[in-house]
Amino acid sequence: MYAALWRILPGPWSVRLLIVLALVAAVAYALIVHGYPWAMQTFFPTPDPVIE
Known part of the structure; x- marks a missing residue:
């Protein structure tokens, strides 16, 4: 593949x-x-920072 690209x-x-x-x-x-x-938002969402 790289050789074809180079050519x-x-x-x-x-x-x-x-x-x-x-x-x-x-x-x-x-x-x-x-x-x-x-990718970070989709697969590793941050927890909600609001503490009740």
């Missing part, structure tokens, strides 16, 4: 590396900003 990217080796690093950074950002908070 379809345009440009020389250095440009391909920059594209792959940008893609990895974009996926990491999306997970940190959207994925992990959703």
